[in-house]
Amino acid sequence: MAEKKNDTQGLSIKELKNLLRNNGVDYSLCLERSELVSKINESNAVTRLKQPQNPYTEWQKHPNYETGAKIFIGFHNWFREAARNIVATVPKLATSPADTSANIARQFSQLNGSLHHHHSIEDHHFFPKLEQKYGVSLKGLSDDHTRMTNLEREIKTLLAEGQKGEADITLGPKLIEFCDFMTDHLRREELIVVPHILKFKSEAEFFS
Numbered sequence: 001m002a003e004k005k006n007d008t009q010g011l012s013i014k015e016l017k018n019l020l021r022n023n024g025v026d027y028s029l030c031l032e033r034s035e036l037v038s039k040i041n042e043s044n045a046v047t048r049l050k051q052p053q054n055p056y057t058e059w060q061k062h063p064n065y066e067t068g069a070k071i072f073i074g075f076h077n078w079f080r081e082a083a084r085n086i087v088a089t090v091p092k093l094a095t096s097p098a099d100t101s102a103n104i105a106r107q108f109s110q111l112n113g114s115l116h117h118h119h120s121i122e123d124h125h126f127f128p129k130l131e132q133k134y135g136v137s138l139k140g141l142s143d144d145h146t147r148m149t150n151l152e153r154e155i156k157t158l159l160a161e162g163q164k165g166e167a168d169i170t171l172g173p174k175l176i177e178f179c180d181f182m183t184d185h186l187r188r189e190e191l192i193v194v195p196h197i198l199k200f201k202s203e204a205e206f207f208s
Helices: 013-022 033-041 044-051 056-063 067-094 097-136 141-161 172-197 203-207
Strands: none
Touching: 013 033, 033 172, 044 067, 044 172, 067 097, 067 172, 097 141, 097 172, 141 172
């Protein structure tokens, strides 16, 4: 199959897989490059990747925006704000490691408690519903949740040491890595999921 010029042409196999994964498309049965390209063309992944950099204005104009998308994005915006607050506190680790670690530990615990609840609903209820209803694979997003959980464990260990006045030099960068990855994940998740949420005609359908 001929590749569409300026779309998949020139992309490595790794880049093709990343494109599919970031758009929530399962490529586990693809063995050849041509199969990856076909999967991209079938799933319209390239088109979705080329969405406007800020589609939120268009989403807000949609007649179904209030029925679920606004709520979904609202949760995400709270997570973003919590991450910004944590990142803003990181520089204080250099001068006051114990107190700052304790402060960040409280913020981080609150953020991750909410994230765990949010991810549990997505992984065990919401994503399966979307996959069944619209035929989209959201495994890549669930894999992101697992990565965040693993990073969280590392950070909790580092924060515990930091509260003893023994802040590891990797704590700050690890916190920033977590917050950056989470923020990127939220953006990708919205680009993939919100167009489907906009198909819901009522809050009852969104929460069912």
